[in-house]
Amino acid sequence: MSSQTGGETTREQIENGAQLMPKFDATGLLTAVVTDASSKDVLMVAHMNAEALALTQQTGIAHFWSRSRAQLWKKGETSGNMLNVLEMRIDCDQDAIVVIAKAAGPACHTGETSCFYRRLEGEALVKVTS
Amino acid sequence: MSSQTGGETTREQIENGAQLMPKFDATGLLTAVVTDASSKDVLMVAHMNAEALALTQQTGIAHFWSRSRAQLWKKGETSGNMLNVLEMRIDCDQDAIVVIAKAAGPACHTGETSCFYRRLEGEALVKVTS
Numbered sequence: 001m002s003s004q005t006g007g008e009t010t011r012e013q014i015e016n017g018a019q020l021m022p023k024f025d026a027t028g029l030l031t032a033v034v035t036d037a038s039s040k041d042v043l044m045v046a047h048m049n050a051e052a053l054a055l056t057q058q059t060g061i062a063h064f065w066s067r068s069r070a071q072l073w074k075k076g077e078t079s080g081n082m083l084n085v086l087e088m089r090i091d092c093d094q095d096a097i098v099v100i101a102k103a104a105g106p107a108c109h110t111g112e113t114s115c116f117y118r119r120l121e122g123e124a125l126v127k128v129t130s
Numbered sequence: 131m132s133s134q135t136g137g138e139t140t141r142e143q144i145e146n147g148a149q150l151m152p153k154f155d156a157t158g159l160l161t162a163v164v165t166d167a168s169s170k171d172v173l174m175v176a177h178m179n180a181e182a183l184a185l186t187q188q189t190g191i192a193h194f195w196s197r198s199r200a201q202l203w204k205k206g207e208t209s210g211n212m213l214n215v216l217e218m219r220i221d222c223d224q225d226a227i228v229v230i231a232k233a234a235g236p237a238c239h240t241g242e243t244s245c246f247y248r249r250l251e252g253e254a255l256v257k258v259t260s
Contacts (some may be wrong), residue, residue: 007249015240033163040170045226057252089258091245092238096175097162098246102221107221110145115221116228122187123150126192128219 015092023051023095029065031096036103037086043107046075048097049088060085062099069105081105134206145222152183153225159195161226166244167216173237175244176205179226190215192229211235 014021029047036043046064048056048103052072055063062083066073076082081100090097108115117126144151152160159177161170166173176194178186182202185193192213205214213231220227238245248255 015136018248018255020250020255031161033172033175035172041173041230042163042165043165045221057250059142089246089253090248090250091175092240092242092247096245097250098172099163110222112222115226116150118220120150120187120218120220120227125148125150125220 020051020090021094022054022090022097024050025091025095027067029067032062032064032099033096034062034083034099034101034107036107038102041114042116043083043103043113045102046073053097056085056088056099062101075107076104079109081106081107083107091115143168144224151224152180152220153223154180154226155225157197159197162192162194162229163226164192164213164229164231164237166237167230169233171244172246173204173213173231173243174232176203183227184230186218192231206234209235209239211237213237 004102009021024030030053032046032048033044037043047067049065052063052065055081057123060074062085064073064075083099083105085099085101088097089124106113108117117128119128139151154160154197158179160183162176162178164176165171165175177197179195182193182195192205194203194205204218212234214234215229215231217230218227236243238247247258249258
């Protein structure tokens, strides 16, 4: 970014560099995948804008951008089921992030531990137990 | 969908129903998170359109929609590093899917096992070993 000399950011810098250069999409968002630090299950998929990412880094509590409400979303602010972030990992092209977290309660608004509580069986969905 | 009587699909049907009703976004895509069946690590994040989802279900090999190339993408078709899908799970609002897979080789085009090979340390990125 600004600290790079010589103009444009290269693919090499993005993929192999040691500097965070998040590639927000046209709506200013990264895809965020939250996993449980203990079970390693995927808990939820959400989105982060620059502010949500910064707040997550500053506070250690996961923040997202709610696309449906079009506002910053501190996960668990009303339910109490916050996500304590232990580590974040970014992908090769820096447009997606894995948030490894300790969940204070169910991650899903339905009360399920994970939002991914149904597996596909053709066109049918079957509740999973793990 | 068409098999539901009484018109509109309800939130109850989407969240608690036993029928797959994928909610593709404005560009016709679901977010797909691929995890390794053994390590449970997140390997990559990609997207599926209806055709990619159907082909994945029919063949057991992960297919995606490549947004950069704007074409169907059978992962590993050129590299050989295909993803054998053991299970797929959909989230509460049916707009994201977890693909639990056995990878034939590195999932990342960089040669890394996972695309998420760097953790955030403030604005710095540090290579992870696990």
